[in-house]
Amino acid sequence: MDHFTITNGVMHAEDVPLPRIADEVGTPVYVYSRATLERHARVFREALDDVPEKLIAFAVKANPNLAVLKVLQRQGYGADVVSVGEMRRALAAGIAPENVVFSGVGKTRTELAAGLEAGIGQFNIESEEEGLELAEVAREMGMEARCTLRINPDVDAGTHDKISTGKADNKFGVPITEAGQIFGKLANEKGVKLRGVAVHIGSQLADLAPLENAFAKIDELIRSLRGAGHTITHVDLGGGLGVPYKQGEELPSPAEYGAMVARMTKDWSVKLIFEPGRVIAGNAGVLLTRVVRVKRGIKDPFVIVDAAMNDLARPALYGAYHDFTAVQPKGTDMTANIVGPICETGDTFAMGRLCDKLETGDLAVFRTAGAYGATMASSYNSRGFVAEVLVDGDKFAVVADRIDASAIMDAERVPEWLD
Ligand code: LLP
Numbered sequence: 001m002d003h004f005t006i007t008n009g010v011m012h013a014e015d016v017p018l019p020r021i022a023d024e025v026g027t028p029v030y031v032y033s034r035a036t037l038e039r040h041a042r043v044f045r046e047a048l049d050d051v052p053e054k055l056i057a058f059a060v061k062a063n064p065n066l067a068v069l070k071v072l073q074r075q076g077y078g079a080d081v082v083s084v085g086e087m088r089r090a091l092a093a094g095i096a097p098e099n100v101v102f103s104g105v106g107k108t109r110t111e112l113a114a115g116l117e118a119g120i121g122q123f124n125i126e127s128e129e130e131g132l133e134l135a136e137v138a139r140e141m142g143m144e145a146r147c148t149l150r151i152n153p154d155v156d157a158g159t160h161d162k163i164s165t166g167k168a169d170n171k172f173g174v175p176i177t178e179a180g181q182i183f184g185k186l187a188n189e190k191g192v193k194l195r196g197v198a199v200h201i202g203s204q205l206a207d208l209a210p211l212e213n214a215f216a217k218i219d220e221l222i223r224s225l226r227g228a229g230h231t232i233t234h235v236d237l238g239g240g241l242g243v244p245y246k247q248g249e250e251l252p253s254p255a256e257y258g259a260m261v262a263r264m265t266k267d268w269s270v271k272l273i274f275e276p277g278r279v280i281a282g283n284a285g286v287l288l289t290r291v292v293r294v295k296r297g298i299k300d301p302f303v304i305v306d307a308a309m310n311d312l313a314r315p316a317l318y319g320a321y322h323d324f325t326a327v328q329p330k331g332t333d334m335t336a337n338i339v340g341p342i343c344e345t346g347d348t349f350a351m352g353r354l355c356d357k358l359e360t361g362d363l364a365v366f367r368t369a370g371a372y373g374a375t376m377a378s379s380y381n382s383r384g385f386v387a388e389v390l391v392d393g394d395k396f397a398v399v400a401d402r403i404d405a406s407a408i409m410d411a412e413r414v415p416e417w418l419d
Helices: 018-025 034-047 066-074 084-092 109-118 128-140 176-187 209-227 254-265 278-284 314-318 405-410
Strands: 004-007 010-013 029-033 054-059 078-081 100-102 122-125 145-152 192-198 234-236 271-274 285-295 302-305 324-326 333-339 348-356 363-366 387-392 395-400
Touching: 010 018, 010 029, 018 029, 018 285, 018 363, 018 387, 029 034, 029 278, 029 395, 034 054, 034 066, 034 254, 034 278, 034 387, 054 100, 054 278, 066 084, 066 387, 066 395, 078 084, 084 100, 084 109, 100 109, 109 128, 109 145, 122 128, 122 192, 122 234, 128 145, 128 176, 128 192, 145 176, 145 209, 145 234, 176 192, 176 209, 192 209, 209 254, 278 285, 314 348, 324 348, 348 363
Parallel strands: 029 387, 054 078, 054 271, 078 100, 100 122, 122 145, 145 192, 192 234, 234 271, 302 333
Antiparallel strands: 004 010, 029 285, 285 302, 285 363, 324 363, 333 348, 387 395
């Protein structure tokens, strides 16, 4: 459920009519709803009520906007980060360092040291090599890094190939077949305190079965590690729960996910860490755009909007579907190709889409754009970076300025030997 609804013929974010935001901030612009973020955070937390000890660490990559992180920090959320940049954002939003988890397959030495320096709660080590390097860095600093070892369980998550992470040939984690041996080696290493394991098999999961399968493998691994004399106190179950992108699409609910987790982990006696991203932020945001013009096509017309693949990359990158609706529906519809202004055919949001009738100057939204939206933007075609707005009841604030193409150009230089 979200708070983007049509009231008196006009789409509102909570109590703010979207045309007001378009007038004051311009388009394209990402619009987030605080009430929706809070609702999703609460629903996910309540779904895990039966898990006695836990940390819910929002996957910052899904939406790193500082105001969004602040909303989640106020809900008691920690942060799952994958770079120093994300770590700094989480800390700047007031998230306590001990509630920060550092994931990622290519943490640099500088990043490992920065994480230690900041006193973050947990590193999820993705390889033996990384574990040894972290141990060395920690020893040099006279510190001890609290860690889990990320396991690649060799499970097909059944999602898009580019966002699957738990198959044996994916780059993430250590093969489950070698986990015991690598765990044994790193557990003896001074500088790291290896206290458990982590797993994350992919994103936008539409079925709980692969997750359950992965957790069953982790269950077996925990028993075997304990059998070998290791102390296991922390298990990170990652994120991945999918969200509906189409009206009426049925996905496993947080409650169903929570019940499965509680059932699979009831004998573990560990603190569980969760890293949800999309399920919290996805449906809490829309990308508001204006129709530049409607161009006749051989078959369907092209609705050319002022948002493009540089602002919302998911359709071009993954063939992803985003609902596209008018802000002021006229009560009639059309079949159209929805495209942006960028000079490549990949800048297509949808072909042959049945949508609200739209004309030049009309406003429309791409829904479910709160996760992996603004954060994946680029400045391709020298288009600058899109602005972001957070709505709260009847007020809103610009929470990220639009960065003009000229500001990006200002950071470039022609060397004098070229002049
Ligand atoms: N934890 C780890 C270690 C991850 O790699 C990810 C996502 C998450 C948690 C959060 O997953 P979520 O709950 O959001 O599914 N750009 C892609 C999604 C990439 C996901 C990468 N990892 C997209 O737009 O669909």
